[in-house]
Amino acid sequence: MARFLLNRLGQSVLLLLGVSVIGFALMHLAPGGPMAVYTLNPTVTAQDIERVKHQFGLDQPVYVQYVKWAGGMLTGHWGYSFFGGRPVGIIVLERIPATLELMGSSMALALFIGIAIGVLAAVRRNSVFDYATATAAMLALSLPTFWFGLLGIFFFAQTLGWLPAGGIESTGGGGLPDRLQHLLLPMLVLAFVLVAKWSRYTRSAMIDILGQDYMRTARAKGLSPARVLLGHGLRAALVPLVTLAGLQLPELVGGALVTETVFSWPGMGLLFVNALGTRDYPVLMAILMVGALVVVLGNLVADVVTALIDPRIKLAHA
Amino acid sequence: MAEGELEMSENGPVLGRRDALLAGAALLALGGTRSALAAGVAGQCILGVTQEAVNFNPLLYVNTGVETSVEFIVFDALWKIDPTGAFVPNLAAEIPTQANGGISADGRTWTIKLRPDVSWHDGAPFTAADVVFTLDTLLNPKVVVRSRNGHEHVASYEATDDHTVKIVLKDDFAPYMVSWQKTSVIPKHILAIVPDINTAPFNTQPIGTGPFKFKSRTAGASIEFEPNPSYHGGAPKLTSLVQKYVPDQQTLYAQFQTGEVDIYDTQGIPPLLYAKAKTLPGSKILLSASPFVEFIYFNCGKPQFADKKVRQALYQAVDKKGWIDAVYYGVPIPTLSYLPPNHWAYNKTLKDPGFDLKKAAALLDDAGWKLGSDGVRAKDGVRLTFSMSTTAGNKSREQAQQLVQQNFKKIGVEMTIKNMPASVVWGDYTVKSEFDTLMVGWDALLYPDPDYTDRIGSKLIPAKGGSGSNYVQYENPEIDELCAKGTSVVDQAERKKIYDRIQEILLEDLPFAPIFAYEVIVGVKDRVHGYEPDPYTPINSWNTAEWSVS
Numbered sequence: 001m002a003r004f005l006l007n008r009l010g011q012s013v014l015l016l017l018g019v020s021v022i023g024f025a026l027m028h029l030a031p032g033g034p035m036a037v038y039t040l041n042p043t044v045t046a047q048d049i050e051r052v053k054h055q056f057g058l059d060q061p062v063y064v065q066y067v068k069w070a071g072g073m074l075t076g077h078w079g080y081s082f083f084g085g086r087p088v089g090i091i092v093l094e095r096i097p098a099t100l101e102l103m104g105s106s107m108a109l110a111l112f113i114g115i116a117i118g119v120l121a122a123v124r125r126n127s128v129f130d131y132a133t134a135t136a137a138m139l140a141l142s143l144p145t146f147w148f149g150l151l152g153i154f155f156f157a158q159t160l161g162w163l164p165a166g167g168i169e170s171t172g173g174g175g176l177p178d179r180l181q182h183l184l185l186p187m188l189v190l191a192f193v194l195v196a197k198w199s200r201y202t203r204s205a206m207i208d209i210l211g212q213d214y215m216r217t218a219r220a221k222g223l224s225p226a227r228v229l230l231g232h233g234l235r236a237a238l239v240p241l242v243t244l245a246g247l248q249l250p251e252l253v254g255g256a257l258v259t260e261t262v263f264s265w266p267g268m269g270l271l272f273v274n275a276l277g278t279r280d281y282p283v284l285m286a287i288l289m290v291g292a293l294v295v296v297l298g299n300l301v302a303d304v305v306t307a308l309i310d311p312r313i314k315l316a317h318a
Numbered sequence: 319m320a321e322g323e324l325e326m327s328e329n330g331p332v333l334g335r336r337d338a339l340l341a342g343a344a345l346l347a348l349g350g351t352r353s354a355l356a357a358g359v360a361g362q363c364i365l366g367v368t369q370e371a372v373n374f375n376p377l378l379y380v381n382t383g384v385e386t387s388v389e390f391i392v393f394d395a396l397w398k399i400d401p402t403g404a405f406v407p408n409l410a411a412e413i414p415t416q417a418n419g420g421i422s423a424d425g426r427t428w429t430i431k432l433r434p435d436v437s438w439h440d441g442a443p444f445t446a447a448d449v450v451f452t453l454d455t456l457l458n459p460k461v462v463v464r465s466r467n468g469h470e471h472v473a474s475y476e477a478t479d480d481h482t483v484k485i486v487l488k489d490d491f492a493p494y495m496v497s498w499q500k501t502s503v504i505p506k507h508i509l510a511i512v513p514d515i516n517t518a519p520f521n522t523q524p525i526g527t528g529p530f531k532f533k534s535r536t537a538g539a540s541i542e543f544e545p546n547p548s549y550h551g552g553a554p555k556l557t558s559l560v561q562k563y564v565p566d567q568q569t570l571y572a573q574f575q576t577g578e579v580d581i582y583d584t585q586g587i588p589p590l591l592y593a594k595a596k597t598l599p600g601s602k603i604l605l606s607a608s609p610f611v612e613f614i615y616f617n618c619g620k621p622q623f624a625d626k627k628v629r630q631a632l633y634q635a636v637d638k639k640g641w642i643d644a645v646y647y648g649v650p651i652p653t654l655s656y657l658p659p660n661h662w663a664y665n666k667t668l669k670d671p672g673f674d675l676k677k678a679a680a681l682l683d684d685a686g687w688k689l690g691s692d693g694v695r696a697k698d699g700v701r702l703t704f705s706m707s708t709t710a711g712n713k714s715r716e717q718a719q720q721l722v723q724q725n726f727k728k729i730g731v732e733m734t735i736k737n738m739p740a741s742v743v744w745g746d747y748t749v750k751s752e753f754d755t756l757m758v759g760w761d762a763l764l765y766p767d768p769d770y771t772d773r774i775g776s777k778l779i780p781a782k783g784g785s786g787s788n789y790v791q792y793e794n795p796e797i798d799e800l801c802a803k804g805t806s807v808v809d810q811a812e813r814k815k816i817y818d819r820i821q822e823i824l825l826e827d828l829p830f831a832p833i834f835a836y837e838v839i840v841g842v843k844d845r846v847h848g849y850e851p852d853p854y855t856p857i858n859s860w861n862t863a864e865w866s867v868s
Contacts, residue, residue, distance in 0.1 A: 039749055045787055046784070050785075081372070085522075087517070094537045158576065165576055166566075168539060171362075273565070
């Protein structure tokens with residue numbers, strides 16, 4: 001186990017290095033740059049633009065900029081936002097709680113409902129319930145989330161007046177009930193799509209398992225149907241699902257671009273949209289690196305957990 | 319990251335029409351009228367904006383709009399401009415003029431008397447040293463200031479006593495009055511001791527002299543201000559002022575409707591929702607004049623546009639009224655100049671050549687551009703075909719482009735649409751004059767001063783090594799002469815004559831075709847009092863001390 005972990009960590013470091021080089025290069029190769037924000041400002045002259053470019057170091061060759069940036073990253077200096085002048089580390093860290101709150105709650109809810117629907121649909125294959133959930137899942141996956149978001153705002157905020165139209169809490173703060181009220185709508189919108197995914201995954205995994213010999217054996221032993229289904233069936237079906245969950249972990253931190261924008265949710269997704277729009281390189285690179293780190297860790301966690309729930313898999317061979 | 323990439327949010331009132339979610343807009347426009355989940359808090363006024371203010375240092379921030387709004391709430395400049403266009407003293411004790419001796423006879427020496435009774439939010443007194451420090455910072459090569467606001471014309475400056483500053487200019491520069499209306503003063507006692515102003519904590523925890531003190535910021539959500547009871551302009555009436563960031567226009571509209579925000583400001587309500595907004599109960603919908611003028615920019619350095627007859631023909635072929643009515647619901651005001659028609663220097667005698675496809679076609683015939691067999695005109699091997707660019711995803715502009723494209727097609731001119739993300743189109747593509755034509759909204763550099771040298775002076779073409787913003791590559795010696803004269807004369811009536819002539823020549827030469835001046839559609843809840851749009855100060859937080867809520 002220890003050797004496996006060391007090995008994987010070594011690979012991860014190389015991977016992150018590669019991601020940083022490619023990410024940095026792509027960002028600078030892409031047309032446009034942070035100076036457009038200055039050009040758009042009518043009080044800024046071309047002279048000002050040249051001066052600011054020099055001040056940001058953007059007039060240097062890209063590899064020089066990369067070495068400076070990477071050196072800073074390694075020594076804990078993530079740099080400063082071009083537009084806010086604040087340390088990038090703080091800018092990114094202060095957005096993580098909001099994203100964790102939204103993504104965590106909607107993923108937990110979606111896992112619970114999605115797995116329940118998937119199991120039921122697998123057991124009652126080709127029933128009305130199966131067809132109804134399949135149709136709902138298709139709808140949820142094909143319609144864009146911003147549409148669901150605006151629909152929710154239209155009904156629950158504008159028409160009925162039950163829920164706020166956006167934000168993480170009332171201005172000035174309003175305690176736990178207020179925060180839950182703000183969380184409800186974006187959480188449901190995001191969960192809706194996730195439930196659709198999870199119920200489909202679970203259904204197909206369960207159908208595979210239900211046909212296995214050991215399920216028949218379990219039934220033959222005289223175990224209760226619930227025990228057979230959950231103890232033997234679901235446990236085995238969870239193995240591929242854990243891998244999928246691990247792959248979704250980055251979203252837990254990365255946030256949801258569209259949903260966060262529609263609901264004014266002050267998380268990473270919204271930060272990324274803004275930083276991308278202004279080409280705030282230091283902020284974008286920090287988000288990219290945090291994202292890459294979480295992807296690497298998510299995969300690692302998925303591997304370890306898979307081994308824990310499935311004794312057939314040995315990490316040493318992974 | 320989950321989900322697709324959104325278009326970028328843009329900068330400035332003109333450029334902020336982010337209605338990508340048009341489908342949703344139509345839906346919300348049907349809107350129910352059930353209101354007030356969150357009725358307003360007593361004494362608190364909430365300003366809703368669609369971009370996030372992140373830097374509150376008045377010299378460093380870039381986003382004119384939301385960050386200027388914060389600047390006016392927390393800081394003061396030496397004087398303001400009121401809705402009639404008159405300068406009124408703010409940190410200065412009086413407006414310097416040649417009559418009161420504040421400005422020397424040659425216009426180059428300025429003696430500015432400051433109010434002695436002003437203090438910073440931390441209690442320290444405001445003095446002439448702060449004004450001198452502000453100039454030091456603006457001219458410091460290590461500080462990433464957004465713009466030097468015309469202060470590069472300063473030869474020397476000093477504090478002659480605690481409440482008097484003397485500034486000597488190196489050349490004639492009449493717009494300098496506006497420089498000090500646009501430059502907020504920053505505190506020396508705080509910023510002189512930080513190692514690096516660019517990254518100082520002050521930039522997110524500002525201390526000013528303004529009507530409100532910065533209280534707190536929640537990243538990605540809101541900024542709260544509390545009143546400054548000892549404000550030199552009189553204590554504010556509100557107990558709390560909040561700038562709330564709601565990135566999506568439709569969501570902000572919904573929040574305005576439910577009363578979660580009191581003022582829908584800065585970029586304004588999308589024109590699509592204007593008619594609906596006017597019927598909202600408990601709200602006033604105001605049109606606030608904006609200095610931004612929408613143009614078609616012709617790159618005069620390209621062979622298609624070298625001849626002004628082509629530009630004139632294209633201008634006559636554009637259905638400006640259709641553009642304003644169909645795309646912007648009739649809200650903006652037509653203009654024939656780079657100034658909005660309500661500006662004091664606007665030339666009211668300008669004649670609109672009008673929308674006339676026959677005349678336009680005849681003009682092209684005269685100029686030698688003959689229709690080819692492919693339906694496109696050509697002359698000396700140059701086909702009259704070009705691209706037009708603007709920010710991709712700006713739905714209103716995209717509609718306008720299609721309209722113009724149809725107009726041009728009828729006179730044998732082929733226009734293709736080549737839109738790009740804002741960070742691309744407004745980068746080198748614009749600055750180095752790589753475009754054919756642009757659809758763009760801009761205002762004068764030191765608006766409301768009518769000086770436009772930076773955009774029309776022949777020495778100010780970046781593509782030819784100049785240092786200005788003459789992206790259309792326009793060159794006219796008479797204009798150069800008039801521009802120089804315009805900034806050397808101080809008397810307003812004298813200046814008006816010069817700028818009248820400049821506008822006349824520009825309408826003849828048409829390096830850029832003026833279409834309309836923007837009007838921002840502002841929504842204000844009836845509970846808010848004292849809110850007053852100011853055409854000369856397009857950021858409406860200019861008089862927050864007067865605001866109150868009931």
